[in-house]
Amino acid sequence: MNFQKNFKITSQLLLTFSLLISLFASGIAKAESVPQQISTWTQLNNIRITDNQNHNYIGGLNGDYILINNLDDSLADYDTYASPVANDGAGWLPIPDFSGHLNGNGYLISKPNKETYYFGPATKNALIKFQKAKNIKPASGVFGQMTRKAANNK
Numbered sequence: 001m002n003f004q005k006n007f008k009i010t011s012q013l014l015l016t017f018s019l020l021i022s023l024f025a026s027g028i029a030k031a032e033s034v035p036q037q038i039s040t041w042t043q044l045n046n047i048r049i050t051d052n053q054n055h056n057y058i059g060g061l062n063g064d065y066i067l068i069n070n071l072d073d074s075l076a077d078y079d080t081y082a083s084p085v086a087n088d089g090a091g092w093l094p095i096p097d098f099s100g101h102l103n104g105n106g107y108l109i110s111k112p113n114k115e116t117y118y119f120g121p122a123t124k125n126a127l128i129k130f131q132k133a134k135n136i137k138p139a140s141g142v143f144g145q146m147t148r149k150a151a152n153n154k
Contacts, residue, residue, distance in 0.1 A: 035066040035103060041081040041092075044071060044109070048095045063100040067107040099126055101151065 038044050047060065073083065082092040124141035131139035134150040143151075 035064040035101075037068045038065050038071070038102075039068045040075055041071055041077040045081050045095075047098065047100070061095070061098050061100060064103075065100065066103040067105045067109070070107045071109040094122065096122065097126075099130075 036043075047063065047065065049060075071082070072078070080086060084091050087093050127143060127147065128139045128141045130150070131137075131141070131147055134147075136146050136150060
């Protein structure tokens, strides 16, 4: 019974994935119209990957993403990308020049009981740039109500 249920779910996912690939390839769907779901450290890391012609995969640095679960040390790929020993001891490597949208959807990217709300100067500078482009004053790098409204009204 479980095999049939798993087979049915897998088949449905493959069909959905094939349909999405067809829609994107044909130009009917656009990357910004459907947020890419992030459920693993690998998927989060892949935001930074580009091909030889500098085109971003899965939406890339300007894409729209949504978390569908917490990213923490309980995930199998945590040691590879985010643990203190990952990346030759550097831990998680920040994604430079990210200018897309990541909806936390109520989930956290963290190590349990070590959550942080620190985003650093690169994020602040990107936010100031966005605020200036949207004529939000003051362009302070703080994500307040006016910035949230502008972000939601792309």
